[in-house]
Amino acid sequence: MNSIVCLDNINKSYHSLDYEVKVINNISFKINNGEFVTIVGPSGCGKSTILNIISGLDKDYDGVVTFGEDISISYMTQEESLFPHLSILDNALIALKVKGKLNNNSINYVNGLLRKYGLFDIRYKKVSELSGGQKQRVSLVRTLSIKPNLILLDEAFSSLDYVNRLKISEDVYHIVKEENISALMVSHDIAEAISMSDRIIVLSNRPACIKKEYLISLGDSPIENRNNKDFNYYFSKIWEDINE
Amino acid sequence: MSSKEHLLFLRKSKRNKIIIRSFQILIFFLFILFYELFGRNNIINSFITSYPSKIFSSLISLFINNNLLFHIFITLKEVILSFIITNIISIIVSLILFLFNTFDKIVEPYLTMINSLPKVALGPLIIISFGSSSSSIIAMAVLISVFTSIETISNCFKNTSTSIIKMLKSFNASTIQIIWYAIIPCNYKNIISSFKISISLCLIGTIMGEFLSSKSGVGYLILYGTQVFNMSLVMASIIVLLIMSLCLYLIIKYIEKHLI
Ligand SMILES: Nc1ncnc2c1ncn2[C@@H]1O[C@H](COP(=O)(O)OP(=O)(O)OP(=O)(O)O)[C@@H](O)[C@H]1O
Ligand SMILES: [Mg+2]
Numbered sequence: 326m327n328s329i330v331c332l333d334n335i336n337k338s339y340h341s342l343d344y345e346v347k348v349i350n351n352i353s354f355k356i357n358n359g360e361f362v363t364i365v366g367p368s369g370c371g372k373s374t375i376l377n378i379i380s381g382l383d384k385d386y387d388g389v390v391t392f393g394e395d396i397s398i399s400y401m402t403q404e405e406s407l408f409p410h411l412s413i414l415d416n417a418l419i420a421l422k423v424k425g426k427l428n429n430n431s432i433n434y435v436n437g438l439l440r441k442y443g444l445f446d447i448r449y450k451k452v453s454e455l456s457g458g459q460k461q462r463v464s465l466v467r468t469l470s471i472k473p474n475l476i477l478l479d480e481a482f483s484s485l486d487y488v489n490r491l492k493i494s495e496d497v498y499h500i501v502k503e504e505n506i507s508a509l510m511v512s513h514d515i516a517e518a519i520s521m522s523d524r525i526i527v528l529s530n531r532p533a534c535i536k537k538e539y540l541i542s543l544g545d546s547p548i549e550n551r552n553n554k555d556f557n558y559y560f561s562k563i564w565e566d567i568n569e
Numbered sequence: 570m571s572s573k574e575h576l577l578f579l580r581k582s583k584r585n586k587i588i589i590r591s592f593q594i595l596i597f598f599l600f601i602l603f604y605e606l607f608g609r610n611n612i613i614n615s616f617i618t619s620y621p622s623k624i625f626s627s628l629i630s631l632f633i634n635n636n637l638l639f640h641i642f643i644t645l646k647e648v649i650l651s652f653i654i655t656n657i658i659s660i661i662v663s664l665i666l667f668l669f670n671t672f673d674k675i676v677e678p679y680l681t682m683i684n685s686l687p688k689v690a691l692g693p694l695i696i697i698s699f700g701s702s703s704s705s706i707i708a709m710a711v712l713i714s715v716f717t718s719i720e721t722i723s724n725c726f727k728n729t730s731t732s733i734i735k736m737l738k739s740f741n742a743s744t745i746q747i748i749w750y751a752i753i754p755c756n757y758k759n760i761i762s763s764f765k766i767s768i769s770l771c772l773i774g775t776i777m778g779e780f781l782s783s784k785s786g787v788g789y790l791i792l793y794g795t796q797v798f799n800m801s802l803v804m805a806s807i808i809v810l811l812i813m814s815l816c817l818y819l820i821i822k823y824i825e826k827h828l829i
Contacts, residue, residue, distance in 0.1 A: 406732040
């Protein structure tokens with residue numbers, strides 16, 4: 326299987342005048358085409374930093390990152406990054422605009438996504454008037470709008486209520502699988518990670534290194550996976566790793 | 570459908586509004602009334618301050634005999650030109666400061682220094698270099714307003730949401746796109762409020778410029794009135810100035826409300 330991104334011996338420190346923090350310690354891993362990988366690890370260990378490096382936002386690191394052919398990355402960052410003065414629709418279309426890919430097809434695709442996430446009827450509403458969960462769904466639509474082949478999701482569902490969280494994770498899972506997208510997700514929710522992923526990478530405390538990796542083989546529905554007989558096995562293993 | 574409470578709330582806020590407006594109007598008329606009474610009965614020195622009816626008749630005669638509209642037009646032209654120049658310069662400089670961090674750090678102390686300098690002090694220099702013409706008045710107004718404008722606009726550019734800029738960069742947005750999609754529109758409100766400050770600074774600068782050197786304009790009328798001890802003329806010109814600044818402010822407010 327070809328890999329879409331490959332990290333080789335990545336090291337990273339943050340510098341300031343009076344201190345230096347090593348955040349990433351010799352991390353190497355790759356993500357195969359169509360694979361769904363989730364990173365879990367303690368808060369502040371360096372998960373977002375890894376996504377920043379892969380997305381190309383952070384170029385100040387040691388090591389090599391290589392990409393597969395025709396890479397197109399879409400990054401849903403941990404912080405909210407919507408334009409408050411624009412409507413839902415305009416926010417959802419901004420990535421297409423920036424990439425010069427705005428046309429009837431892409432607009433239809435975005436409208437379809439908005440409909441799916443219950444945003445279509447309020448698409449002209451200003452983002453500043455939305456709830457946290459609605460905002461997160463707009464960000465998700467924007468992330469998917471450019472039909473990337475690698476998506477980076479940093480706590481993408483954290484503001485959603487439980488029911489929507491399950492529904493949307495189910496949905497994102499199917500989009501990823503059906504469109505043959507690869508995904509790298511960061512999540513604090515171990516159950517969510519197990520239910521959605523093909524593989525889970527457990528990171529240590531700062532400076533992050535890879536502590537364990539789990540290949541997960543459950544069914545192909547995150548919601549049903551939670552009832553799979555092997556689910557608890559993975560859960561207790563990863564729980565132990567994190568709380569060691 | 571509004572609930573009873575909502576209707577009550579609406580009625581209450583409407584009543585409040587009426588009370589505020591009526592007091593504002595009342596104060597205005599009381600002011601005019603007492604001004605007139607005190608002036609006519611020499612309770613205040615009417616030679617210096619004049620009084621409303623005299624000011625009004627002097628306004629009329631200014632309009633008829635001294636070509637008031639022409640002077641207003643001259644001053645307005647200078648204010649608007651200097652306003653446009655000021656804001657084009659400020660936005661361009663602010664963008665440069667935003668994009669080139671090191672440059673920003675280098676010039677920062679100089680900008681602060683110039684900003685605190687009373688720019689009128691440079692008046693004579695300007696007249697020597699631009700000559701005694703409209704352009705030296707515009708230069709004066711620009712000089713007075715531009716540094717404040719740069720400071721406000723560049724400060725708000727620097728406070729543009731970093732997460733939005735990060736998002737745009739993650740989609741490989743170019744610098745131009747970041748400016749076009751984020752820097753300018755996210756700061757739209759701040760830019761307009763800086764316009765409100767700079768329009769009044771431009772008016773101040775223009776009048777100062779006209780004091781220093783001019784043959785026309787409202788500032789010239791004030792200066793001329795003082796020289797010939799025609800205080801009604803001075804007061805009338807000041808009133809004209811007041812109305813002008815109010816109109817300019819309202820125009821910007823209108824733009825703020827309707828142009829987006
Ligand atoms: N710009 C920065 N300058 C200095 N230190 C930073 C910077 N950004 C992050 N750090 C530090 O690096 C470490 C890793 O940060 P990172 O955001 O990658 O953590 P994280 O694993 O995503 O945490 P969380 O789960 O809470 O989001 C943290 O300890 C943080 O304090
Ligand atoms: Mg993080």
